[in-house]
Amino acid sequence: MNYKQNNICIKKLSSNFFRHRIRIINTLFIFLTIFSFTSCSDFVEVDPPKNLLISETVFNDPSTVESVLASIYYKIREHGIVSGRSGLTTLLGIYSDELDYYGFDINSAELYNHNIVASNSLLQGWWSNAYNVIYTANDIIAGIENSNSLTIDDKERFKGQALFVRAYIHSLLSNVYGDIPYITTTNYLENNSVARLPASIVMDNIISDLISAVTLLENTPVSGERVLPSQSVAKALLARMYLYTENWELAETVSSELIDMHTLELDINSVFLKESSETLWQLKPGDSPRNTHEANELIIHAIPEQRFALNNNLLDAFELGDLRLNNWIGSTTSTDGTITLHFANKYKATFIETESLEYSIIFRLSEQYLIRAEARAKLSNISGAQQDLNAVRNRAGLPNTTANTSNDLLDAILQERRIELFAEHGHRWLDLKRTGKARAVLSLLKPNWQETHLLFPIPESELEINPNLLPQNSGY
């Protein structure tokens, strides 16, 4: 109605502009008002900001998918369970008999003293960082599935990496928390009320993801600096998982494939350099520091600034003449000369170094030798086991092992793992746990030791949010 009237108005008035100027103005205002009211229903639609990309566009281009994968590697390097800063290396080190803790962080002290409460923020951090990374991996898997513009090769390469990451993170979580949910979707409704799976089922899932990853990464060329997971990396984890699940034949088969493909670094001083030949996967540091978090955490510059020092039991466990004692361990003495502390010095370049010399190594070949040695010992292949064990020993300047029975060999391998893999990703603790020796060793060292300490508590706030995760691991 208004519209019609106004039209008539305009016709009438346009000829008599001056005489009817008031009406003209009037009309203009009504016009303006109508204009205001009819225009711009899309006024409230805005362009996305420059720092955000809409998800669909991410999976249309291989380079943006690489960027998403890069976010995973960045995150695991900087935070959480893999990181040299707050991950297994330091925290399982102080939890077991590798490291002594001298710092003042309450949460770390709880681990060191074995008086962990379920609200420990480090453990909460491990949990949430891990599942955030797993979400990203699952989003990649789903995103490339629906993408039409990626090549088959790209799809395989990306999916292989994502599956590996998913398996790897779950494996670390299951090691320390026991029964955990295995997350394979990004559907938050499902994941928000997910229940825990028995650790054995988690392990089955990990292995099946790894088998797919190994196939998918078949044709992926290995990156020059080995800073991205390759097929070998997936195999390395697979061999470890077979070992953990006591599937000796397969552990031997898979580790053999790796040992045949790669070579041990023979110079003991080059094992942790970025060029080391035995490295299967390492995380490249960023700009600050340009070297590893591990070196900055573990090296003691002065007393009393120490945070992590090697436990004397570990120092005593080295055999005479072991090159690793001199080359992988450092020491600092206080100014008054009364105290000397030893520290893990596998990585040597700290923040003071402005050149990038060392990367954080996640998988290396000597672990595979020890995996195969253990598998062979279990399979009663005595000479094979000796051979593998000696490969690691000889490099460290030690003579061949004298163990010649299956059981002696298993003890010798455990000892060798303790020395070779000290202060690396909590191998020592996980070995004590899986071989049932944790109580015998730790009850002497940790007055608060309880049998239930084999597992960490599920973060308390998570139990509050998702009661399906109940019950809490016993003892917490």
Place this chain on the structure above:
Amino acid sequence: MKKNIQSIGKLCLFYTYFLILTPFFTTLMAATLSYQQQTIKGIITDLNGKPVAGVHIMTQKTKKGAISELDGSYEILANPDDTLVFSALGFKTLTVLISQRQEINIQLYEDATQLDEITLNAGYYSVKEKERTGNIATIKAKLIEKQPVSNPLAAMQGHLSGVNIVQSTGVPGGGFNIEIRGKNFINGVSDPLFIIDGVPYSSQSLGSNDVSGQIFSGNISPLNAINPNDIKSIEVLKDADATAIYGSRGANGVVLITTKKGKEGKTQFKANISSTLGQVSNFLELMNTEQYLEVRREGITNDGFGPFLDNPAFDFFWPDVKSWDNTRYTDWQKELIGGTAYRNNAQVSISGVSEGTQFIVNGAYQKETTVFPGEANYKKATVHSNINHQSKNNQFKIDLTTIYSNEKNLLPRSDFTSKAYTLEPNAPRLFDDEGNLNWENNTWNNPLASLEEVYEVKINTLITNAGMSYMVLPNLKFKTSVGFNIYDLASYRTLPSSARNPRFGFTSQNYSSVTTNNSKRHSWIIEPQLSWNKEWNKAKLNILFGATFQRENSQQLVQKGSGFPNDNLILNLSSAETLEILEDADGEYSYQAFFGRFNFNWNDKYIFNLTGRRDGSSRFGPGKQFGNFGAIGFAWLFSEENIFKGNSILSFGKLRGSFGVTGSDNIGDYRYLSTYNVSGLDYDGVSILEPTGIFNPLFGWEENQKLEAALEFGFFNDRVLLNASWYKNRSSNQLIGIPLAATTGFSELTGNFDATVENKGFELDLRTVNLQSKNFKWTTTFNITIPKNELVKFDDLENSTFANRFIIGKPLTIVKLFNSLGVDPETGLYQFEDYNNDGVISRVEDRQWVEDFAPKYYGGFGNTFSYKNVTLDFFFQFKKQKAFNNLRWRATPGFRGNSPVSLLDRWLEEGDTNSVQLASGGLSPSVGPSDLNQSDSNAAVSDASFIRLRNISLNYQLPTINNDLDINVYLQGQNLLTFTKYDGPDPEQPSSIRLPQLKQITLGLQVKF
């Protein structure tokens, strides 16, 4: 988008036409007929026959003005058929027809409260106090000027019922929390919509936690940019009737800040200088060295480490007990937060008038130091100007306001307060003999090192608004308001190697870093409006119709440079060896609305008000962007009914009520999209892209229903004014960042939740003129608010992620705590009620004790006495509430770091029934959890009610030497006295890490001529 730009283009073009053409029309129409004018004279007196000076006389038609002389005489040129309007502060306005007279003597009636005179700004329209149908609380310049504060929110504290404002830190330039009528939403900010001279002003800080986290927790109040002395009035819109016209942004209430306008009268020059001294209002009673070392040793021994205490090899582990001087004592509170903060303030303002044009320019400069050691200071310069012009026939009006402010705040990078409370009393000296920072053989972190670590922020704020109105027809007014706002923040924080213990080997090359935050927010708004007023014999009709177009762009760039050739170059990012971009974000927010008001007044007795708004916001996904809001309000002035007419007691009576719906879109931009975030970081040269979060394309407006009923009375010729309101607001369709289990990959998801939160309450405002004689006047104001917050509905709460946070039927502000049963006389450890009787005290199951931290009631009580030239004001603020006490941060004696002396009352041996558990050095596994649980129990909650002398002000007006000179001297105090039983630093802002509020004394001088 294209279409969009075009349409804006059209709009702009139209306004240009409008601006160019309007003056022509104005001139044409301004041609009014002029009659023969004559001079009218007279004397103005009060009821006692005393002459009244300074009365403003105005001719109603020709808008000429004059002012009465000291002897009450006046002269004015006027048409014989015109009407004269006499108005003066403290008197009722009188309108007199000239009807050909040449001498008109006038007697003015004193008006206690000027109920008729008070006009309230309701945003898009203004309304007389007497005729309002909604709830609008106001504070005027007169009251604001008496308070020596630098943030407008500080001036409002305690004065307005239903408005709860808490200062978050005593550090200058910090922020405030404001809540109007309670917390409406489970998540999201409770900030109201701020509108400064018609321009919406975001109160959200653009601070970055990477830069200012440790000094302000990132919160920098943009409202600091407004100089309180530039404010003419602040109106707070509270109920549906007043806020519904702001639609989706009105749910948390609306605060309208109106700055001073040029006013009629002669050119006036005003200067104001003042000096303020401030000190922390309250210090804690902490242990001295002897007490501290006693509990330390006792604790370490209790933990079973006693033998190690004597072994020098372990000295490094407890330097406070073994290495440091055991007789040394430093009062760290005095050392670190015990200084005096100075504030100097200078202001100059010029206002004047010339033929239809009024102007005011006001410049102010302020410098404020802190109570911290070092050179920290906060400088602020503001310029405010207003110019308004009306055409001779009053048909065209234009009003331009510009506020510009420049703030520079230089502070240490972190607040010293928590250090002041927790540093060991025998901690080493700060400087060695050479005057360098003392590191005491690397046994401690020197707190003054953080003085080398500087935080600086520079903020430029510009708010401009142009309002134009034009009477299209005698009753039809077109008005448009165009506003523009820039908020520009540049801050940095340095971490030079010189602030670190030299023994670490940190150098400028490997350690020094600077983090900068450059943020900007620009917004513009255009609001065209048409209003139509018509008066009949008994009826008045007022219709308003308008539209809003608003767009806001924000940008934030946070960069970190590290590795410098030397520390002197640390501010130069180009000398940094590596440059990281921590955040490079931008956001766009578009907002569009149509609004209207229909107001009908019958015989000044029945008033009916209808408001509505249709809103669209870019914060929601397609199909969810628009929402409708509206309210209905009425008022019945029953004192106008015949039975009350001429009643000698009741002079004014009104019953009013309103109901309506408002909303909230306060959830951040782009939250409905599934996105990946570019963070500027990289791995192996590949820049990283990470998922932003779980997205939800379906969320929509939050809704807030407001219901209000109120009674207003005026007694004894309005000398006693009483307003009582009752309100009930219900918020539903709650937009909640629903906490997610970490297994989803993220910690929360935004979505609408079928939960209802109710806020109801009772507000009472009382204003009285107790005594009024020729020389003496005593007035009192009192307000009280009794709020009640309740979670009314939350489907399936038990199975939701909020199961452990909320209880249906209880307020949102509750906390669940352990029930502390005191210390077990056997073990010496704190004991707690085991609610589920499973033998274990667990945080999930056994925190069943409920405490509510919302205030039970709060308000203010003020008195003003004036005798001749002296005026004395004092204002008390009071609040009844509970809060966490000192046990919240330390519940066990013997841990490293100082603690309150109250912890000395500890368990020593079996059978003791002391209130504090046994001392511990923090090394025993059993003490840790019980210490933690005690801090999270009802024992850590105590009464934090207070009565605070918020403001006291004494003003003396010097006897005038000549008529044009007006000199005032004033003495003002802020927070000088606090009555409370609370044992923490500050009952108003219970915190052990933020600087408590300061008590301040100001001396000032004002000259006007």
